[in-house]
Amino acid sequence: MVIVKKFGGTSVANKERIYNVVSRCEEDLKKGHQLVVVLSAMGKQTDVLLDMANDINPDAPKRELDMLVSTGEQVSVALTSMAFAAKGIKAVSLNAFQVPMMTTSSYSHARLKKINTERIINELDEGNVVLITGFQGVDKYDNVTTLGRGGSDTTAVAIAAALDADACEIYTDVDGIYTADPRIVPTARKLDEITYDEMLDLATLGAGVLHNRSVEMAKKYGVQLVVRSSLNHNEGTIVKGETNTMERLMVSGVAVDKNVARISVIGLDDNPGVAFKLFHHLARYNVNVDIILQSIGRDGTKDISFTVEKGKLDEALAVIDRHRKSSIKCQSVSVEENVAKVSIVGAGMMDHPGVAAKMFEALFDENINIKMISTSEIRVTVLIDESQAERAANAIHDKFELELSRR
Amino acid sequence: MVIVKKFGGTSVANKERIYNVVSRCEEDLKKGHQLVVVLSAMGKQTDVLLDMANDINPDAPKRELDMLVSTGEQVSVALTSMAFAAKGIKAVSLNAFQVPMMTTSSYSHARLKKINTERIINELDEGNVVLITGFQGVDKYDNVTTLGRGGSDTTAVAIAAALDADACEIYTDVDGIYTADPRIVPTARKLDEITYDEMLDLATLGAGVLHNRSVEMAKKYGVQLVVRSSLNHNEGTIVKGETNTMERLMVSGVAVDKNVARISVIGLDDNPGVAFKLFHHLARYNVNVDIILQSIGRDGTKDISFTVEKGKLDEALAVIDRHRKSSIKCQSVSVEENVAKVSIVGAGMMDHPGVAAKMFEALFDENINIKMISTSEIRVTVLIDESQAERAANAIHDKFELELSRR
Numbered sequence: 001m002v003i004v005k006k007f008g009g010t011s012v013a014n015k016e017r018i019y020n021v022v023s024r025c026e027e028d029l030k031k032g033h034q035l036v037v038v039l040s041a042m043g044k045q046t047d048v049l050l051d052m053a054n055d056i057n058p059d060a061p062k063r064e065l066d067m068l069v070s071t072g073e074q075v076s077v078a079l080t081s082m083a084f085a086a087k088g089i090k091a092v093s094l095n096a097f098q099v100p101m102m103t104t105s106s107y108s109h110a111r112l113k114k115i116n117t118e119r120i121i122n123e124l125d126e127g128n129v130v131l132i133t134g135f136q137g138v139d140k141y142d143n144v145t146t147l148g149r150g151g152s153d154t155t156a157v158a159i160a161a162a163l164d165a166d167a168c169e170i171y172t173d174v175d176g177i178y179t180a181d182p183r184i185v186p187t188a189r190k191l192d193e194i195t196y197d198e199m200l201d202l203a204t205l206g207a208g209v210l211h212n213r214s215v216e217m218a219k220k221y222g223v224q225l226v227v228r229s230s231l232n233h234n235e236g237t238i239v240k241g242e243t244n245t246m247e248r249l250m251v252s253g254v255a256v257d258k259n260v261a262r263i264s265v266i267g268l269d270d271n272p273g274v275a276f277k278l279f280h281h282l283a284r285y286n287v288n289v290d291i292i293l294q295s296i297g298r299d300g301t302k303d304i305s306f307t308v309e310k311g312k313l314d315e316a317l318a319v320i321d322r323h324r325k326s327s328i329k330c331q332s333v334s335v336e337e338n339v340a341k342v343s344i345v346g347a348g349m350m351d352h353p354g355v356a357a358k359m360f361e362a363l364f365d366e367n368i369n370i371k372m373i374s375t376s377e378i379r380v381t382v383l384i385d386e387s388q389a390e391r392a393a394n395a396i397h398d399k400f401e402l403e404l405s406r407r
Numbered sequence: 408m409v410i411v412k413k414f415g416g417t418s419v420a421n422k423e424r425i426y427n428v429v430s431r432c433e434e435d436l437k438k439g440h441q442l443v444v445v446l447s448a449m450g451k452q453t454d455v456l457l458d459m460a461n462d463i464n465p466d467a468p469k470r471e472l473d474m475l476v477s478t479g480e481q482v483s484v485a486l487t488s489m490a491f492a493a494k495g496i497k498a499v500s501l502n503a504f505q506v507p508m509m510t511t512s513s514y515s516h517a518r519l520k521k522i523n524t525e526r527i528i529n530e531l532d533e534g535n536v537v538l539i540t541g542f543q544g545v546d547k548y549d550n551v552t553t554l555g556r557g558g559s560d561t562t563a564v565a566i567a568a569a570l571d572a573d574a575c576e577i578y579t580d581v582d583g584i585y586t587a588d589p590r591i592v593p594t595a596r597k598l599d600e601i602t603y604d605e606m607l608d609l610a611t612l613g614a615g616v617l618h619n620r621s622v623e624m625a626k627k628y629g630v631q632l633v634v635r636s637s638l639n640h641n642e643g644t645i646v647k648g649e650t651n652t653m654e655r656l657m658v659s660g661v662a663v664d665k666n667v668a669r670i671s672v673i674g675l676d677d678n679p680g681v682a683f684k685l686f687h688h689l690a691r692y693n694v695n696v697d698i699i700l701q702s703i704g705r706d707g708t709k710d711i712s713f714t715v716e717k718g719k720l721d722e723a724l725a726v727i728d729r730h731r732k733s734s735i736k737c738q739s740v741s742v743e744e745n746v747a748k749v750s751i752v753g754a755g756m757m758d759h760p761g762v763a764a765k766m767f768e769a770l771f772d773e774n775i776n777i778k779m780i781s782t783s784e785i786r787v788t789v790l791i792d793e794s795q796a797e798r799a800a801n802a803i804h805d806k807f808e809l810e811l812s813r814r
Contacts, residue, residue: 052482053489059492074475078460
């Protein structure tokens with residue numbers, strides 16, 4: 001079998017952890033498997049490098065930032081390769097150039113275009129464990145790129161797809177995917193299985209261990225993932241197309257995201273294209289907008305509220321301000337920063353009407369006011385006061401009895 | 408003009424120094440010059456990386472060591488490029504892959520084979536300062552290689568040669584090449600000019616700022632070098648084929664090398680091939696031998712003495728011991744560790760008989776005993792007691808009146 005294993009930054013943070021990676025791989029090698037191991041930068045090394053860059057130039061060119069941070073994974077694969085050698089195991093490290101992992105030229109959030117598997121296969125056939133730098137690529141002009149947050153997961157899934165690997169294992173510092181963040185909901189339970197779509201929603205909502213781009217790619221290419229801990233031998237969570245549970249879970253998990261702020265644009269002209277212009281300008285400045293709510297205002301105007309990441313709030317307000325005299329004519333703009341998104345996700349929702357109502361009932365029982373609502377086929381999200389987020393998550397988790405296994 | 412500038416590790420050790428590099432380059436840019444800047448890893452970063460490797464695996468594969476340490480220069484060029492951007496100067500960083508700088512596959516001491524100048528020229532023509540990682544290359548299989556000690560100087564010279572650059576400036580933390588190490592000989596004087604051959608001898612003898620490989624390459628391709636400080640605007644020393652001084656200097660400098668040990672192999676059979684076998688075995692284990700002295704021993708045997716680096720002493724003795732029963736039959740082996748090499752170098756020696764005698768006179772006046780002597784056309788080296796090295800260097804420096812300029 002060909003197995004792709006991905007270890008995150010905490011799993012290679014120091015000598016002891018690096019040797020732990022070698023041990024985990026040895027177990028598979030003894031069974032005769034061929035291994036491709038994708039690694040992130042050690043511990044907080046990416047942040048250390050970004051801090052250095054920020055000290056030199058807070059507005060550094062993205063090309064040079066990618067050139068800089070990509071060294072982090074190269075250090076990881078080289079050191080880990082040395083650890084394999086110390087154990088008498090043949091290993092070779094490859095960076096994005098050496099594979100190559102071809103991407104677009106969008107520095108800091110490049111997308112993978114093509115992985116050449118020839119060298120990987122040759123190295124495997126020569127009996128090597130192949131260690132590959134996660135998170136990074138090269139564009140057609142040989143510039144170094146990075147894939148953005150969660151990029152190493154995406155690298156692992158893409159390699160598993162390109163190699164048609166028999167398994168793709170994502171090692172992290174938690175046991176798998178939980179029904180909720182155990183730090184917020186103490187009764188949270190680890191899921192044995194979850195569908196790509198559920199995982200996507202959980203990831204997007206900030207609750208997931210996996211980044212949504214990696215899950216999207218896994219779904220697209222049908223790569224079955226296992227998310228598990230590098231520190232114990234617990235089973236982990238399988239992420240796949242259809243789960244085997246007798247009955248599909250009505251709700252798989254509860255997610256809380258406090259990294260959110262609400263902007264309300266009040267008294268916009270009620271003309272066609274107003275919403276388009278507003279969000280077009282925001283998109284041009286890479287401000288991702290989440291929940292959007294439009295309501296009729298007074299005197300033939302309309303109000304649009306939406307949420308953005310807290311870190312993008314200032315930028316979003318600046319963009320609106322810049323266009324208030326021209327394309328975004330409005331009476332006022334208000335901001336609410338102390339808010340949180342609480343969401344439930346579950347593929348079973350499609351078959352079970354009344355799931356949203358049950359969630360709202362849980363919040364009503366706790367006397368928690370809902371500020372905004374957004375839904376998809378398999379997700380319900382509410383915006384509430386930030387101080388009530390933990391209480392809301394626990395109440396919802398209890399209401400749907402997520403602490404009980406449905407197997 | 409196209410100028411290649413090389414800055415060493417101390418010149419990019421921190422933010423302030425990096426901005427100093429930018430300032431030095433700005434002066435040239437204002438004059439309309441195009442700049443290629445070769446950088447080493449920041450400060451002691453290469454040693455930090457090697458320590459990490461040594462902690463993981465003291466016997467790490469050289470391929471992986473090169474993969475690891477090459478990240479050091481990549482960090483330097485990326486951060487420096489950001490500093491240029493902060494000053495509004497267009498710059499682009501290139502690693503060995505991106506140039507590419509093709510080398511042999513000899514990890515940790517690869518030799519440059521070919522530099523493709525197309526991308527460098529394109530980037531210069533687009534108005535960029537081109538920042539290139541020193542010390543590293545790629546072999547034909549895309550593996551990362553490094554050039555060994557002094558590698559960044561070699562990179563700079565090679566690029567200057569490939570581009571047919573108008574100047575190649577080596578920036579360091581000293582003002583240039585001195586007649587002797589000023590820490591040992593207080594009256595040492597900075598040289599305005601020195602020939603490649605003199606510089607080669609000084610470099611080989613451990614006294615030079617430049618590594619001999621870079622000087623060899625400069626000589627081969629006729630690249631005129633300037634060695635100067637990155638911290639002041641003093642003139643520096645020009646290294647070139649023929650110096651312009653009215654009269655060639657009889658002696659250009661005095662060098663002291665304490666990193667040396669003497670091995671004497673006593674009572675070897677006086678057969679043809681004995682010396683060959685001894686040095687052949689040592690060469691196979693990469694033990695570089697310096698001064699060699701052979702003398703007739705007793706009873707039809709011969710004695711061979713030679714010097715090695717102190718760090719190679721144990722290895723050299725082990726090699727000899729391993730072959731004492733077979734090809735290196737001898738009566739005994741003795742070692743002397745407290746020795747030092749003191750050398751004088753000067754292209755003018757060829758025209759001035761009696762230079763060696765004058766050196767020996769200086770030592771005799773100081774009552775310093777000479778243990779071994781070795782000479783070349785432009786160099787005289789003696790081996791003396793380590794404790795007398797400073798006194799010897801000063802006496803010789805005084806004898807040849809090197810503190811006086813001969814211009």
